[in-house]
Amino acid sequence: MAATAPLSSRALYEEVAELLRERIFKQELKTGSWIDELRIAEELGISRTPLREALKVLAAEGLVTMKLRRGAYVTEVSERDLAEVYHLLALLESDAASVVAEHASATQIAQLRALHQSLSAAVSDREAFFRINEAFHRQLLAIANNRWRDQMVADLRKVMKLNRHHSLLKTGRIEESLAEHAAIMQAIEQRDPVSAAVRMREHFQNGLEAAA
Secondary structure (H helix, E strand, O other): OOOOOOOOOOOHHHHHHHHHHHHHHOOOOOOOOEOOHHHHHHHHOOOHHHHHHHHHHHHHHOOEEEEOOOEEEEOOOOHHHHHHHHHHHHHHHHHHHHHHHHHOOHHHHHHHHHHHHHHHHOOOOHHHHHHHHHHHHHHHHHHHOOHHHHHHHHHHHHHHOOOOOOHHHOOOHHHHHHHHHHHHHHHHHOOOHHHHHHHHHHHHHHHHHHHO
8 A cells, every 4th residue: 555644733633534534435445445554654654543433434434333342344335235325315305406406596507407417428538527527516505505405315325335346337338327317407597396306316216226
């Protein structure tokens, strides 16, 4: 593993949590693997106290599982876990899409449209598509403006990222996802909250089937 620059003392455990979070998402720390606290603490040049605080943060997010007398492990996501996460995301984000369709300003809808157009232009670039896809969903949630929903979605999406078989990796799924986003945008622009919610739920159902 590449050497890491020394961490600052400000909110040290939060910095460590972010570093470990990124390693988990990049699969440098693989699902199901034991987290060697002593080695990581030595690598980062820190005591085990901020590392353990960081692991508590990641455990609360569902990314790490603490096992009695065995230490911390990167959480393994079962098919049931994945189905439950997608189910909750579908509920939360379909409600957000409904709110946006009914209450968003013309400027806010234009912001979503611009992201959708960027998504269309990124079909041939998987990494860019992933990034813009997340930005679209974040923007929709920001417009719906419910901080409790935002917090729940953020944690659920972190767990979703643990799935090795990302739905957008399936052949043809990027094009399908783009078409589903187009349907969501159409419902929002037509100010149809019911249709927007239905299209968003379908989007997550299709994503789950592709990720399974």
